[in-house]
Amino acid sequence: MTRYYLVSTLLVSFLIVAFFGCKSEKSDETTLTKKPNIVIIYMDDLGYGDMSAYEAGTLETPNMDFLANQGMKFTKAYAASATCTPSRYALLTGTYPWRNKDAKILPGTAPLLIGTEELTIPKMLKQQGYTTAVVGKWHLGLGSGNVNWNDQVSPGPNEVGFDYSYIMAATQDRVPTVYLENGLVQGLEPDDPIEISYSENFEGEPTGKDNPELLTMNWHHGHNNSIVNGIPRIGFMKGGEKARWVDEDMADHFLEKAKEYVKEEREAPFFLYYAFQQPHVPRTPHPRFAGKSGMGPRGDVILEADWCIGQFMETLEAEGLLENTLVIFSSDNGPVLNDGYYDDAVEKLGDHTPWGPFRGGKYSLFEAGTRLPFVTYWKGTIEPGQSDAMISQIDILNSLAALTGSSERSADGQNFIDTFLGQADQGRESLVLEATSRTAFRQGDWVLIPPYKGPAVNTQVNIELGNDSDFQLYDLSKDKGQQQNLADQHPEKVKAMLEDFVAIRGE
Numbered sequence: 279m280t281r282y283y284l285v286s287t288l289l290v291s292f293l294i295v296a297f298f299g300c301k302s303e304k305s306d307e308t309t310l311t312k313k314p315n316i317v318i319i320y321m322d323d324l325g326y327g328d329m330s331a332y333e334a335g336t337l338e339t340p341n342m343d344f345l346a347n348q349g350m351k352f353t354k355a356y357a358a359s360a361t362c363t364p365s366r367y368a369l370l371t372g373t374y375p376w377r378n379k380d381a382k383i384l385p386g387t388a389p390l391l392i393g394t395e396e397l398t399i400p401k402m403l404k405q406q407g408y409t410t411a412v413v414g415k416w417h418l419g420l421g422s423g424n425v426n427w428n429d430q431v432s433p434g435p436n437e438v439g440f441d442y443s444y445i446m447a448a449t450q451d452r453v454p455t456v457y458l459e460n461g462l463v464q465g466l467e468p469d470d471p472i473e474i475s476y477s478e479n480f481e482g483e484p485t486g487k488d489n490p491e492l493l494t495m496n497w498h499h500g501h502n503n504s505i506v507n508g509i510p511r512i513g514f515m516k517g518g519e520k521a522r523w524v525d526e527d528m529a530d531h532f533l534e535k536a537k538e539y540v541k542e543e544r545e546a547p548f549f550l551y552y553a554f555q556q557p558h559v560p561r562t563p564h565p566r567f568a569g570k571s572g573m574g575p576r577g578d579v580i581l582e583a584d585w586c587i588g589q590f591m592e593t594l595e596a597e598g599l600l601e602n603t604l605v606i607f608s609s610d611n612g613p614v615l616n617d618g619y620y621d622d623a624v625e626k627l628g629d630h631t632p633w634g635p636f637r638g639g640k641y642s643l644f645e646a647g648t649r650l651p652f653v654t655y656w657k658g659t660i661e662p663g664q665s666d667a668m669i670s671q672i673d674i675l676n677s678l679a680a681l682t683g684s685s686e687r688s689a690d691g692q693n694f695i696d697t698f699l700g701q702a703d704q705g706r707e708s709l710v711l712e713a714t715s716r717t718a719f720r721q722g723d724w725v726l727i728p729p730y731k732g733p734a735v736n737t738q739v740n741i742e743l744g745n746d747s748d749f750q751l752y753d754l755s756k757d758k759g760q761q762q763n764l765a766d767q768h769p770e771k772v773k774a775m776l777e778d779f780v781a782i783r784g785e
């Protein structure tokens with residue numbers, strides 16, 4: 279039987295060689311040196327409990343679940359921060375965001391946050407022969423201080439390692455509300471230039487504050503400057519009428535760009551950072567999804583994002599790339615319901631729990647701020663499974679470097695490629711968490727939150743921030759929801775953790 283098998287295998291191999299022997303040497307070479315494509319799908323404000331594979335919430339997210347159930351689903355994975363810009367900075371550079379004092383939520387006019395000399399995932403992968411692209415939300419600053427949106431906008435993604443970029447500059451709620459392709463605003467007409475200010479309005483331009491009659495979505499806090507498509511935004515914008523995006527089409531638009539990129543680069547090893555805008559505010563589902571979740575626009579845009587992921591994965595499959603592509607799926611920070619607009623997110627939530635079993639949410643030092651869905655999927659290479667290893671998004675750079683044979687490493691990141699591929703269960707021993715410039719220390723099963731001044735709750739968004747006048751110590755193995763502060767009971771633990779924390783963080 280065995281011998282028969284061996285002989286028949288040899289025979290088949292011989293036939294294959296004989297039959298395909300005329301194929302060029304080049305194709306053999308490509309097979310030998312072919313590195314896997316890498317895609318990072320990055321959500322904006324999606325919580326641990328927003329995905330049905332993680333928590334049995336009310337939403338059904340079959341396409342996200344497919345990745346989780348057919349790949350490695352991580353239960354102790356963290357974003358580097360509880361807000362967007364610092365998390366994205368850390369994801370791409372493998373560096374803790376609190377090391378960079380400017381890594382805060384940026385206005386649409388902020389200069390590029392990543393230094394053009396800094397190591398980034400796309401830069402590292404380029405050295406390894408990859409073509410690289412970002413499609414979607416950027417929010418890492420552009421230019422060097424005084425952006426002229428009517429000219430080539432630089433430096434930007436293309437100067438920190440991306441060969442191709444198709445982005446919105448900041449967030450969906452911030453101006454300029456336009457797309458940029460490789461630093462050029464799309465659809466801009468020369469006789470209608472764009473002007474942007476984050477300090478004052480342009481004369482005669484309506485605002486959310488003064489012209490409620492023009493609004494299709496009402497603001498709750500902030501978000502009362504210029505009105506675009508009936509939605510009041512953060513920041514003032516004038517001109518560029520033809521270049522302005524249609525909010526309801528944004529998801530389809532980015533999906534189209536992501537699909538085009540994959541089709542064009544199917545022969546190359548490529549890296550695509552596909553940065554979704556959902557479910558960040560303003561939540562503007564395409565009419566195909568409006569009302570579909572029964573949970574208002576926040577639920578609807580999660581269904582929309584889920585559908586986009588399905589479409590994107592179908593494209594990988596149709597192009598024959600599924601078995602040669604590592605997909606990493608995660609989110610930039612925890613969930614928030616009312617983030618500045620009246621959009622029924624609170625009113626229609628029902629029994630859904632975006633934060634899963636955790637306390638807090640976006641902006642919070644409590645777990646829900648940074649503990650997020652994290653999945654690695656690679657058909658045929660990663661066996662379906664679950665990992666309870668503690669990992670951070672700052673570990674992606676070093677892990678991908680190890681995967682692709684690069685010797686580059688970031689100082690803060692660790693290499694967990696074997697864990698990502700389901701071949702090991704090793705994770706971090708400790709990790710510094712960040713939320714709006716405050717930090718906490720996660721070690722083993724424990725988390726230590728130092729005292730911070732400031733309100734316990736951000737009442738505008740109704741999220742507990744983690745501030746307290748005393749040390750807080752939680753044992754997450756027994757108390758996921760951080761209800762029992764054990765600091766008084768374990769002063770020696772507080773002291774020991776504080777020492778290790780200070781050794782990494784500094785004073």
Ligand code: NG6
Nearest residue numbers: 361362363383449499500501617618
């Ligand atoms: C806050 C905005 C919030 C959101 C956030 C950035 C106000 C009052 N709130 O300042 O709506 O835009 O910034 O979110 O303006 S993030 O996910 O990009 O970090």
Ligand code: CA
Nearest residue numbers: 322323362610
């Ligand atoms: Ca975010």
